[in-house]
Amino acid sequence: MRGPHNIIRLIRTLATLERTGAIGVVLEAMDAPPRLRAVARVLGWPFKWLGLKGDPALPPATRALTALGPAYIKFGQILSTRPDIVGDELALQLKYLQDKLPPFPVEVAKRMIEEELSLPVDQMFSSFSEPVAAASIAQVHRARLAETGEDVAVKVLRPGIEKAFRKDIDAFYFAARAIETLSPASRRLRPMDVIRHFEGVVLGELDLRLESAAAAEFAANTAKDEGFRVPQPVWHLSARQVMTLGWAEGVSMSDNAAIDAAGHDRTVLGARVLQLFLNHALRDGYFHADMHQGNLKVGADGAIIAYDFGIMGRLDEYTRRVYAEILFGFIRKDYRRVAEVHFEAGYVPADREIDEFARALRVVGEPIFGMDASRISMARLLSYLFEVTERFGMETRTELILLQRTMVVVEGVARSLDPHINIWQVAHPVVEAYIAQNVGPRALLRDLGKTLQVVARFGPKLPGMVEARLVQQNAGPKPAPHAVHPVIWMTAGGALVAVGVALGALL
Ligand SMILES: Nc1ncnc2c1ncn2[C@@H]1O[C@H](COP(=O)(O)OP(=O)(O)O)[C@@H](O)[C@H]1O
Ligand SMILES: [Mg+2]
Structure with a gap:
């Protein structure tokens, strides 16, 4: 050091x-x-x-x-x-x-692959190309699997890169x-x-196994997303310094002329890229956090393909719900509600003045909603919002900054495809659908169901627990007079279990 x-x-x-x-x-x-x-x-x-x-x-x-x-x-x-x-x-x-960066020789890449996977390259691949892309950490080759004839992309770390970075x-x-x-x-x-x-x-990023895992998780989450594809990892040909993925061909997202020539509708693509991102962030809580044009392509069938899973963002369920409510509050211009959500979530210290906070939020929302539709930006709304919440004592949270910065990039990609896109109009149905599913009575029932399922797992143990507690109680000192008798807790637990099992089966 x-x-x-x-x-x-x-x-x-x-x-x-x-x-x-x-x-x-x-x-x-x-x-x-x-x-x-x-x-x-x-x-x-x-x-x-x-x-x-x-x-x-x-x-x-x-x-x-x-x-x-x-x-x-x-x-x-x-x-x-x-x-x-x-x-x-x-x-x-x-x-x-x-x-x-300039690529390193294909021979060096092959040697690293052989060392990592302990097999001769010829045995694994029937063909192996010169590098197709080279960046600071790794480069990518196109190859064909000897076993199945399937085309793959092989990403190899730069030799000695880990040591150099350290x-x-x-x-x-x-x-x-x-x-x-x-x-x-x-x-x-x-x-x-x-x-x-x-x-x-x-x-x-220096451990490609983590990127393979990210690709696999992201692919599983988004398997049902229409018009979206994530290349799947080939696990047995992946290790710490080598990652093999299914080959996914397409035209670059930064090449509007090529997209037009291939007959794809850029208005549709622009809206889709934004809606996909929102769905990944809100629905899955797992989003691609490096969604610039270099990491996106459009396949022959018009599907958007994502590459490069080195930086992913995660949002827990609670945070997602809070932010969906906040966005929805802004959409309805209910600034008081947006303020309340912050207080309820404990994001803003309880000693702050709620009306003053609501007023500050109005200052965030009004100018943005007053803008010409094609200039409205959710990323800007979030960035102004974070400025205000920070002023009111909310701690900066890395995952939220990552979300906001990715939103800037995604909005940029969407706008470059369709300069007239109305971000709110496109985002509205995704936020609304999420709210309908996850905030309100239906969500409450589902939460209850989940809680009861957890309690239900103790079902077979409950009688024993009651007995043990009673024996302990009789042996030990007298309980405080105001303490609720454990048997009451246990009985209540038993009843909850019954309801839980029923609800769990229903939902
Ligand atoms: N599975 C794949 N199929 C086809 N091309 C790929 C695949 N993976 C990567 N590429 C190509 O290689 C480029 C660099 O890959 P990427 O994973 O983005 O590396 P880096 O982390 O160095 O940016 C991509 O932009 C894409 O053109
Ligand atoms: Mg990349």
Whole structure:
């Protein structure tokens, strides 16, 4: 962790930021405290000549990170999803970081596959292509299974990438710790947390078994979604550094001309991409959190195909219900109700003034609903909402920020397909259907059913539990006079079990 190599890395990074002119942009965007600015300039400036030059055609921050290598590119990409840390402007700049690198030779890929799967490549695949795509962490080949003749995509990690990332992450931690020590005021930016978040995301992507598992779970959840496909993992040809998926062919989602030429209706595709995303987030609580155009294609039959399951988002059932109610409250302009939902969920501390909160929510909703229909954005609504809730004491939650940032990307994809899309109109039926299913009497009954099923599992044990409790009671000290007798609890439990079993069978 400590040591001269980390100091050298830190200086090289600062020197590169100086040389590319990115230092000012970065310090400004993060609103860095004065002492931190001073130290960064003093450490970086004298070594400017040692910094990497980068590609002068790129904007400063992008230029610096691209020059510094894969871990920095990835770091920048992850920061682009955290405008709460780097500000909106820099986040937007970082979004355009191209994660493209020269491929490594097919022979190296084959050697890694043989090592990982302990079989000769020829025995597994009857054909194996040159790389079809290459990014900072992995590259993809097209191959054919020797056994079945099925076409597959084989993703292989860059050789030595894990070690290289670990070294860089180590240096990031060193820098974060140095920043916190030098400038306590910078703790507001939570540098250590940011690096921990980065490490979590990246280490996840460095183990392709996790991506295979994500692909499998996502494919299972969405199997019945019409007009949507997820390639299935081929488990016996997948491991930590190699992942094999069914090959899924299509035209790129960023190529409108090709989509038109293939005869697909972009209005339909735009609406579908948004509705799919909402359904995955609300219905399944498991969504693709990297849904940019590079990870989407349109198949010959018009289905949308998703690739790349390295970053997925999860929302628990409770959070989904709360947010569906919040969105629905906004749709009905019932700001008081939206405020109440926040209080009921304990998201906003109980000592805050509810009317004032409702008023702040009106300020969020009204301008957005007053907009021209083609400019209304759910992502913007959520982003304004989080600003207000934070002001009222709600803690920032990573999974909600991920949801909001993905919504920005998905809305962008939908708009690029259909510039006239009305986001609310398209989203409305999905939110409404979810509310009908999951909030209200039907949901209450289902919850009750589930609870009772849990209680029912104790059914055969209940008589024994009653007896044991009674024996203990007789032997032990007298219960407090106001305590409800355990037998009453047990009897009530028994009755609940009966109802539970009946309901469980019905629902
Ligand atoms: N199952 C597949 N079928 C066909 N092409 C694929 C498949 N998986 C990946 N690809 C192609 O390889 C590209 C890169 O794959 P991806 O998983 O997005 O890698 P990365 O994580 O490096 O972005 C995709 O954009 C797609 O064009
Ligand atoms: Mg990708």
